[in-house]
Amino acid sequence: xxxxxxxxxxxxxxxxxxxxxxxxxxxxxxxxxxxxxxxxxxxxxxxxxxxxxxxxxxxxxxxxxxxxxxxxxxxxxxxxxxxxxxxxxxxxxxxxxxxxxxxxxxxxxxxxxxxxxxxxxxxxxxxxxxxxxxxxxxxxxxxxxxxxxxxxxxxxxxxxxxxxxxxxxxxxxxxxxxxxxxxxxxxxxxxxxxxxxxxxxxxxxxxxxxxxxxxxxxxxxxxxxxxxxxxxxxxxxxxxxxxxxxxxxxxxxxxxxxxxxxxxxxxxxxxxxxxxxxxxxxxxxxxxxxxxxxxxxxxxxxxxxxxxxxxxxxxxxxxxxxxxxxxxxxxxxxxxxxxxxxxxxxxxxxxxxxxxxxxxxxxxxxxxxxxxxxxxxxxxxxxxxxxxxxxxxxxxxxxxxxxxxxxxxxxxxxxxxxxxxxxxxxxxxxxxxxxxxxxxxxxxxxxxxxxxxxxxxxxxxxxxxxxxxx
Ligand SMILES: NC(=O)c1ccc[n+]([C@@H]2O[C@H](COP(=O)([O-])OP(=O)(O)OC[C@H]3O[C@@H](n4cnc5c(N)ncnc54)[C@H](O)[C@@H]3O)[C@@H](O)[C@H]2O)c1
Numbered sequence: 001x002x003x004x005x006x007x008x009x010x011x012x013x014x015x016x017x018x019x020x021x022x023x024x025x026x027x028x029x030x031x032x033x034x035x036x037x038x039x040x041x042x043x044x045x046x047x048x049x050x051x052x053x054x055x056x057x058x059x060x061x062x063x064x065x066x067x068x069x070x071x072x073x074x075x076x077x078x079x080x081x082x083x084x085x086x087x088x089x090x091x092x093x094x095x096x097x098x099x100x101x102x103x104x105x106x107x108x109x110x111x112x113x114x115x116x117x118x119x120x121x122x123x124x125x126x127x128x129x130x131x132x133x134x135x136x137x138x139x140x141x142x143x144x145x146x147x148x149x150x151x152x153x154x155x156x157x158x159x160x161x162x163x164x165x166x167x168x169x170x171x172x173x174x175x176x177x178x179x180x181x182x183x184x185x186x187x188x189x190x191x192x193x194x195x196x197x198x199x200x201x202x203x204x205x206x207x208x209x210x211x212x213x214x215x216x217x218x219x220x221x222x223x224x225x226x227x228x229x230x231x232x233x234x235x236x237x238x239x240x241x242x243x244x245x246x247x248x249x250x251x252x253x254x255x256x257x258x259x260x261x262x263x264x265x266x267x268x269x270x271x272x273x274x275x276x277x278x279x280x281x282x283x284x285x286x287x288x289x290x291x292x293x294x295x296x297x298x299x300x301x302x303x304x305x306x307x308x309x310x311x312x313x314x315x316x317x318x319x320x321x322x323x324x325x326x327x328x329x330x331x332x333x334x335x336x337x338x339x340x341x342x343x344x345x346x347x348x349x350x351x352x353x354x355x356x357x358x359x360x361x362x363x364x365x366x367x368x369x370x371x372x373x374x375x376x377x378x379x380x381x382x383x384x385x386x387x388x389x390x391x392x393x394x395x396x397x398x399x400x401x402x403x404x405x406x407x408x409x410x411x412x413x414x415x416x417x418x419x420x421x422x423x424x425x426x427x428x429x430x431x432x433x434x435x436x437x438x439x440x441x442x443x444x445x446x447x448x449x450x451x452x453x454x455x456x457x458x459x460x461x462x463x464x465x466x467x468x469x470x
Contacts (some may be wrong), residue, residue, distance in 0.1 A: 050390035053374055053400055053469040056450055061372060062102060062124075066091055067109040069131045070361030080369055097121040105368055107131055114138040119146050126467070127151070127371050129364040133351065140382035144435045147404035147465030149383035151367035156359035157351025158210040161259075161287050164350050165211075166218050168311035169255050172283045173198050175309070177344050194281075194308065199223035204253025206246065206269075207260035207288065208234050215257065216240045227252055250277040255285065262289035272297040281308045287350040290315040295333050302340050309342035313350045375402035375439050375469060384430035388439045391425075398425065399445045400469040401453070405462040407436040418456045422449070435464070 055061070061082045065074060068088040077084045082105075090111035091099075100106065100122045107129040108114065114128060119142045128138055130152040138150050171177055173196045182189045203219045205212040205228040216226045216237050226240035229249040236242055243249045246269070250256060256278060260266045270284065271294040278284070284307060286293045295316065301307045317330045326347070328334050337343065370376040376387040391398045401419075405411050412429065415438065422442045429438035445453070450468055457466045 049393040051393045051395060051398070053391065055372075056399065056468040056470045061104045063105045063107065063368075064100070064103040065107040066112050067131075069107050069109065070358060072358060073107065073131065073361040073365040076362070076365045076369070080373070082372075093118060100125065105129065105372060107364065107368070108137065110134060110137050112137060114143065116142045119143055119148065122146075122148075126465075127368055129368045131360050131364045133157070133360075135381050138382075141433075144382040144433065145464070147435070149371060149377050149380040151364055151371070151380055153360040153363040153367075155210045156363050157353065157356035158214050160353040160356045161211045161350040162215040162218055164313070164346075165215050165257050165285055165287055166222070168285050168287075168344055169198055169203065169219070169224075169257075169283075171344060172255070172285075172309040172311055172342060173201075175342050178341050198255075201225070201254040202227060202252060204229070204243075204249040204256045205240075206230075206249065206256065206258045208236075208240075208242070209259060211287075212257075212259035213237055215259070246274065247277055250274055251279065253282060254279065255283045257285040258288040258292055260288055260292060262291055266292045268292070268294040270294065270298070272300070275301040275306065278307065280306055283307060283309045283311070285311045287311075287313040290318065295331070295337065299333055299336055299340065302343065309344075311344035311346070312337075313346045314348055318348055373469070375400055375467065377437060382432070383435065384432040384437045386428050386430050386437045386439050388426055388428055388441060391441055395425075395443070397444050397446070398470070399442050399450060399453075401438075401440045401442065401457065402467040402469065403438040403440070403457060403463070404465040405436050405438065405460070406464060407431040407434050408462055411436065411460065411462040412438070414460050414462075415457060418453065418460070436462075 063077050063082050063084045065077075065084060065086045067090050069086070074084055074086050090108070093113060093115055096112070096114070096118045100118060101124065103122070104124050105127045106114070106125065109130070109132045114137065116139050119125070119139060125146075125148055128143060128148055128150045130138060130150060133152060133154055135150055135152050140150055143150050175191065175195055179189060179191070200223060202225045205216060205226065208216070208228040208230040212228060212230070213234075216228065219226050220238045220240065226238070227243050227249050228236070228240055229243050229246050234242060243252070258270065260269070269292050270286075275284070275297055278301075284293070284298060293312075298307070298310060302310060315331055319326060319330060326334055338345065367379050370378070374390070377383045378385050378387050388400070391400060403415060419440060419442060423444060425441040425443050427438065427440040429436060431437075450470075454466070454468060457463060
């Protein structure tokens with residue numbers, strides 16, 4: 001097995017997928033930018049050098065990348081010493097079933113479907129990377145049961161969404177889309193009535209996560225006052241202020257913007273009663289998920305002049321592809337919504353930028369590499385999240401055992417009795433549903449010990465998939 005070189009220093013943002021140090025990982029939900037920003041390679045020279053791990057096996061790791069995944073990701077994987085097959089199109093289920101058996105990892109976007117049939121045919125597959133936000137295209141449960149973690153990139157486009165919201169705040173405030181539309185139709189209509197600067201106005205952010213907090217900073221730089229409402233208490237950035245209730249936020253804001261996930265408790269969280277609590281002449285912006293706003297009630301509030309405008313990027317039902325109609329068959333209110341003045345409608349483009357695509361490539365390739373080389377499942381969507389501090393370069397004859405097993409009673413007792421003759425330097429395990437994952441670093445292990453351990457652990461009742469890294 002070829003060794004995997006790690007370069008000495010490289011900035012975390014400039015594609016440092018080839019540098020890894022679990023001990024430096026922080027999992028704060030607000031450490032936006034994902035995994036690539038969570039570890040700081042420059043600190044490694046100040047602490048002690050991490051050892052580069054690779055699988056204790058003779059197989060060269062082979063990766064399949066479909067759907068034209070960014071060249072940056074291909075290069076990052078090749079630099080790691082992985083053999084990469086790269087294709088521009090999605091593969092059909094039959095094609096996958098025929099060929100996937102030779103691959104240890106697969107990277108896809110949204111069009112390739114990883115079904116139960118595909119997973120059953122994927123005898124060597126260790127990990128799946130979705131180079132996108134969603135993971136619906138993968139049978140996550142079957143993958144977990146087969147011991148295959150799935151990674152995606154949910155937060156790479158936070159900045160892109162936040163910037164779009166800033167644009168919408170100004171555009172609504174200046175009735176920009178209506179004026180621009182009139183000019184395109186040859187109509188000169190110079191208006192200042194009810195057009196405002198955003199400086200000094202109040203922005204109310206619902207959901208102060210990756211996007212909401214990023215937006216908070218941008219809005220303050222425009223001279224806005226920022227309030228936010230969230231179900232958890234969060235450290236405000238800059239001079240922003242968290243309010244106690246949604247009502248407090250709605251009644252105090254000139255612009256209200258939504259950045260919550262779609263959950264049972266956020267469905268229609270802005271409905272007729274909440275719209276009535278908003279200030280007269282205020283604006284509503286929704287770039288979160290279509291169902292968090294009751295659109296017919298919003299239409300009513302716009303038609304009766306209570307709201308001065310709205311911007312929507314997401315809808316309860318969205319067309320399946322470009323060129324398809326956005327009409328009343330899709331959403332019964334579509335034509336009424338389209339006819340309203342000072343309403344900006346965009347086709348779910350909040351996160352659609354070149355930068356976000358590049359970040360997705362970086363983040364997912366880092367996650368796959370960390371799992372293949374170091375066993376870390378941090379950020380996986382279908383697996384317990386487990387990680388261990390790095391084995392240090394001077395710690396020779398150490399091995400890392402990555403034991404994916406069924407979540408059933410007695411497993412830890414059984415596996416720890418196998419490990420008991422050795423010095424277990426560190427160990428961590430967690431479970432999610434039917435699947436559990438244990439990582440353990442063992443000191444002073446010989447090659448013969450590894451073979452014995454491998455055989456005994458593979459033969460435990462609960463074993464799903466065990467890897468040894470050294
Ligand atoms: N328009 C687009 O293209 C686009 C792109 C990316 C993300 N999004 C959507 O934006 C939303 C937010 O994304 P994010 O990355 O900031 O998510 P995040 O998970 O980082 O933050 C969500 C925040 O909402 C809070 N929250 C949850 N339930 C709440 C409730 N009932 N009331 C108030 N706050 C609540 C959470 O505590 C969290 O702080 C998601 O729905 C995501 O799907 C849209």
